[in-house]
Amino acid sequence: MKKRNIMVVLLVFIFLLVSCKKNYVTQQYNAHSKVAFITMMQSGQTWGEIKNGAKIARDETNCTLDFFTPVKETDSRQQAQYVLDAIKNGYNAIIIAPSDERLLLSPLQKAQDQGIKIMTIYNSIDSTATMIPKDMMTSFTSVGTSIATTVLPLSPDKNIDCLVIGAMLNTTSAIKTTQGIRDVLKKQPKLRFQTAYCFGDSDKAADITEKKLKEDTDTNLIIAIDEVSSDGIMQAIRNREDKGKDLVIVTWGNSLSNLQGLEEGNVDAIVAINGYELGYRSIYAMMDYLEGKDVPDVPVEYALVTQNNFIDDKIQKLLFPQIN
Amino acid sequence: MSIKRKPKSIHSLFAFASSIISFVVVIVLSFILYQEFEYTARQNATTTSSEIITQVNYHLSNYIDDIMTTGNFVTDLAKTNDWESVQSKFLAITDSRHDIVTIAVFDEQGSLLCSTDEGKEKPQEQIVKQSWFQNALTGDNPYYFSSPHVQHLIPIRYPWVISYSRKVETEDSEGKSVVRILLIDMNFSFVSNLSQQVTLGNTGYIYIIDTHDNIIYHPKQTLINCGLFKEDIQGVIDHVFGTYQSTHQGRQRLTIIQTVDNCRWKIVGVAYMDELMSGMNRISLIIILGTLFAILLSIPLTRLVASHITSPIKQLEHEMSHLENMSVADPPVVKGSIEVESLSHAYREMVTRIRQLMTDILTQQELKRKSELDALEAKINPHFLYNTLDSVVWMAEQGNTEGVIKMVNALAKLFRISISQGHEVITIAEEIEHVRNYLLIQQMRFNNFEFVLNCEEDLKDRPTIKLLIQPLVENALYHGIKDMVDPGLIRVNVKSLDEETIQIEVIDNGEGMSEEQAKSLLTVEGKEKMGNGIGVLNVHQRIQLSYGKKYGLKIISAFDEGTTVLITLPKGPKCSNAKVVHK
Numbered sequence: 001m002k003k004r005n006i007m008v009v010l011l012v013f014i015f016l017l018v019s020c021k022k023n024y025v026t027q028q029y030n031a032h033s034k035v036a037f038i039t040m041m042q043s044g045q046t047w048g049e050i051k052n053g054a055k056i057a058r059d060e061t062n063c064t065l066d067f068f069t070p071v072k073e074t075d076s077r078q079q080a081q082y083v084l085d086a087i088k089n090g091y092n093a094i095i096i097a098p099s100d101e102r103l104l105l106s107p108l109q110k111a112q113d114q115g116i117k118i119m120t121i122y123n124s125i126d127s128t129a130t131m132i133p134k135d136m137m138t139s140f141t142s143v144g145t146s147i148a149t150t151v152l153p154l155s156p157d158k159n160i161d162c163l164v165i166g167a168m169l170n171t172t173s174a175i176k177t178t179q180g181i182r183d184v185l186k187k188q189p190k191l192r193f194q195t196a197y198c199f200g201d202s203d204k205a206a207d208i209t210e211k212k213l214k215e216d217t218d219t220n221l222i223i224a225i226d227e228v229s230s231d232g233i234m235q236a237i238r239n240r241e242d243k244g245k246d247l248v249i250v251t252w253g254n255s256l257s258n259l260q261g262l263e264e265g266n267v268d269a270i271v272a273i274n275g276y277e278l279g280y281r282s283i284y285a286m287m288d289y290l291e292g293k294d295v296p297d298v299p300v301e302y303a304l305v306t307q308n309n310f311i312d313d314k315i316q317k318l319l320f321p322q323i324n
Numbered sequence: 325m326s327i328k329r330k331p332k333s334i335h336s337l338f339a340f341a342s343s344i345i346s347f348v349v350v351i352v353l354s355f356i357l358y359q360e361f362e363y364t365a366r367q368n369a370t371t372t373s374s375e376i377i378t379q380v381n382y383h384l385s386n387y388i389d390d391i392m393t394t395g396n397f398v399t400d401l402a403k404t405n406d407w408e409s410v411q412s413k414f415l416a417i418t419d420s421r422h423d424i425v426t427i428a429v430f431d432e433q434g435s436l437l438c439s440t441d442e443g444k445e446k447p448q449e450q451i452v453k454q455s456w457f458q459n460a461l462t463g464d465n466p467y468y469f470s471s472p473h474v475q476h477l478i479p480i481r482y483p484w485v486i487s488y489s490r491k492v493e494t495e496d497s498e499g500k501s502v503v504r505i506l507l508i509d510m511n512f513s514f515v516s517n518l519s520q521q522v523t524l525g526n527t528g529y530i531y532i533i534d535t536h537d538n539i540i541y542h543p544k545q546t547l548i549n550c551g552l553f554k555e556d557i558q559g560v561i562d563h564v565f566g567t568y569q570s571t572h573q574g575r576q577r578l579t580i581i582q583t584v585d586n587c588r589w590k591i592v593g594v595a596y597m598d599e600l601m602s603g604m605n606r607i608s609l610i611i612i613l614g615t616l617f618a619i620l621l622s623i624p625l626t627r628l629v630a631s632h633i634t635s636p637i638k639q640l641e642h643e644m645s646h647l648e649n650m651s652v653a654d655p656p657v658v659k660g661s662i663e664v665e666s667l668s669h670a671y672r673e674m675v676t677r678i679r680q681l682m683t684d685i686l687t688q689q690e691l692k693r694k695s696e697l698d699a700l701e702a703k704i705n706p707h708f709l710y711n712t713l714d715s716v717v718w719m720a721e722q723g724n725t726e727g728v729i730k731m732v733n734a735l736a737k738l739f740r741i742s743i744s745q746g747h748e749v750i751t752i753a754e755e756i757e758h759v760r761n762y763l764l765i766q767q768m769r770f771n772n773f774e775f776v777l778n779c780e781e782d783l784k785d786r787p788t789i790k791l792l793i794q795p796l797v798e799n800a801l802y803h804g805i806k807d808m809v810d811p812g813l814i815r816v817n818v819k820s821l822d823e824e825t826i827q828i829e830v831i832d833n834g835e836g837m838s839e840e841q842a843k844s845l846l847t848v849e850g851k852e853k854m855g856n857g858i859g860v861l862n863v864h865q866r867i868q869l870s871y872g873k874k875y876g877l878k879i880i881s882a883f884d885e886g887t888t889v890l891i892t893l894p895k896g897p898k899c900s901n902a903k904v905v906h907k
Contacts, residue, residue, distance in 0.1 A: 260480045301551070320474050
């Protein structure tokens with residue numbers, strides 16, 4: 001018998017044997033993936049939840065995940081430096097919440113040119129830029145629309161004098177949220193719409209609020225579009241006699257001061273974004289991106305929490321995602 | 325058109341068949357072995373996981389028993405109306421037990437009657453619409469365990485708890501029947517810790533669902549709350565109790581369900597098969613390598629066995645190939661299996677038998693040939709003897725005593741050589757002497773011819789079959805010279821033609837014959853046609869029978885010129901004569 005025939009028969013038998021072996025599918029990603037996770041600031045409930053979600057996903061995917069965070073969210077240059085460090089230290093991927101949509105373009109472009117996968121969360125980069133990274137974020141325009149839609153029925157009259165306070169000027173979250181609010185409110189017969197930025201300083205946000213309320217007594221709507229601004233607003237209304245009950249106030253994030261304000265009736269609505277989901281999904285999305293799979297564009301969940309829906313099961317889960 | 329296949333050797337066929345059988349046996353055994361290992365590993369994993377869940381069940385049952393005992397005690401306290409005393413007892417309980425967050429009693433409208441928590445109470449409408457309140461108030465069961473939830477009794481305090489609540493029917497301080505709702509909030513962390521430390525495999529886990537299939541505890545509760553993970557609750561509902569395997573989110577998993585006795589919660593253990601059976605990968609590798617090794621080993625082994633079994637057959641085949649030319653003496657007995665040895669013995673007997681038959685045939689042919697020769701000789705003798713004796717009688721009547729003596733003496737010598745003690749081969753000298761005696765007798769009878777006999781000295785001791793020359797001389801005498809008027813002459817010359825051939829010339833000067841007649845004398849047809857020349861053809865046949873077709877007679881003759889018969893013989897080695905002449 002020819003040796004070729006023997007080999008064919010042998011291979012057929014081995015194939016049969018191997019095919020008899022049961023394969024238990026293990027959903028594993030490449031454990032050698034090294035991801036740099038660059039957030040905007042160290043403190044803040046939302047950022048803490050984002051990190052917690054990312055850590056859980058890290059444990060499940062077995063990737064290497066390192067967090068890099070500037071002390072202040074205004075420190076875009078430090079974020080840029082983290083990107084350059086990530087390039088130097090051989091990271092496969094960078095997940096970043098850019099604190100400036102333009103300043104970070106250059107280092108991110110450089111990282112992308114080095115073959116590093118880039119994903120932006122929470123904020124994106126300048127949409128006119130040539131590089132288009134993957135992103136994972138809430139639809140902030142919808143958030144803005146929801147805020148305005150929620151607060152309009154709470155306003156005593158149709159004349160709106162609105163102050164929107166944000167922390168950062170050049171962040172897509174701030175730009176889009178403000179745009180969403182403006183798009184709804186501008187339909188009102190009389191609108192005075194003012195935006196101000198505290199640049200990551202809650203005291204400054206408090207000053208802005210107090211000054212606005214002092215100088216413009218017709219002010220009836222104050223909206224914070226980030227946690228730092230919320231802290232400033234809460235700080236400002238605490239000093240008022242009526243604790244802001246005469247105003248419609250919308251704050252940002254599920255901090256205890258916000259929740260207390262809501263329960264006491266000082267705050268009319270809270271914007272709660274599921275930071276845990278954002279952090280968790282961003283890691284899985286990056287793992288898929290690294291393996292060349294499609295990354296679906298699903299916006300991260302958010303909700304407008306009011307006293308009416310505060311104890312709803314769904315809102316509770318959103319406000320208190322960390323069950324243990 | 326059919327393709328003619330090249331026949332395969334028995335060795336190849338045997339090796340191929342053995343290899344295939346070996347492969348199949350090895351593969352089947354490996355498959356069975358793998359199945360057995362896999363079954364055992366799965367059974368062990370199931371048993372181990374079940375034991376772990378049984379332990380959790382044991383601890384959880386004890387804890388729930390403890391809570392229910394506390395609940396009974398607190399229920400008795402809630403029936404009283406001395407709230408200051410009750411609160412102090414409640415506080416004593418919560419201070420001593422970190423697993424209990426809050427103990428509180430509400431009236432039917434949701435107003436707080438007594439609580440371990442201090443602070444501004446929530447509005448009644450918010451208390452009443454909570455599930456633990458509603459289920460305790462309107463539910464069929466005497467007590468209710470809630471799903472994990474954030475408790476909202478006191479502002480700015482949001483603990484995750486599992487609530488135990490029950491309706492307490494009693495009388496107020498005025499003796500009126502009232503309904504109160506008792507609430508014991510268990511720290512969810514404590515309940516989860518009972519299960520959290522347990523892992524099945526690397527990433528397996530256990531979770532707990534209540535009687536309404538709501539999740540009480542799940543290690544991925546946060547992910548479930550965010551909609552990032554979906555548990556297969558329906559599978560648990562379908563199977564109720566026991567163990568089953570399923571595929572969930574692309575992974576095969578083993579699910580074990582047990583029920584907690586007092587609260588009828590279900591503890592569900594989830595173990596991932598790829599982790600439980602991780603050892604199978606190594607076993608599979610070993611089995612595959614072992615199988616490969618066994619198969620590779622079986623190839624040379626089967627060839628070796630095939631060689632061992634078929635080599636006697638090949639040896640037998642080799643022996644049989646010699647049968648064609650019978651070049652082997654007795655074939656050896658081939659050692660091997662019983663069948664091969666039996667075949668070998670049969671072959672050996674067959675060869676012996678064939679050899680015997682061939683010997684018999686040769687003997688028979690030899691006898692036949694000898695009988696033919698004897699018959700030829702027999703033809704010569706009576707005829708010649710009659711004539712010779714007739715001449716002796718005639719000389720005796722004439723008183724020629726000397727002639728009688730001479731003729732009888734020559735006759736005696738002639739017959740001695742003819743008899744020659746049965747020898748077929750004699751020396752040329754003896755043959756010449758025989759011819760001489762014959763011619764002497766005939767010369768005395770006819771008295772009209774002379775003869776000359778010449779023989780090279782070196783050829784006298786060479787062998788020849790006997791009575792070759794005498795018939796030719798007889799023919800020369802009777803058909804050539806006898807009727808001649810002039811005296812005839814017969815010459816016999818024996819000489820070497822070359823190193824290997826002897827030529828004997830029998831020459832007469834008789835009447836001679838035509839060339840066609842001369843040629844026809846050496847054929848059977850010619851002999852029948854001519855009616856004479858019996859001796860010539862016989863001599864020619866005897867020479868060719870004895871020495872081959874290369875030798876024999878050649879006749880050269882012409883009318884009135886005489887006849888020359890040339891005899892060619894092989895020059896054999898010198899030998900002693902048959903001692904006929906000397907006698």
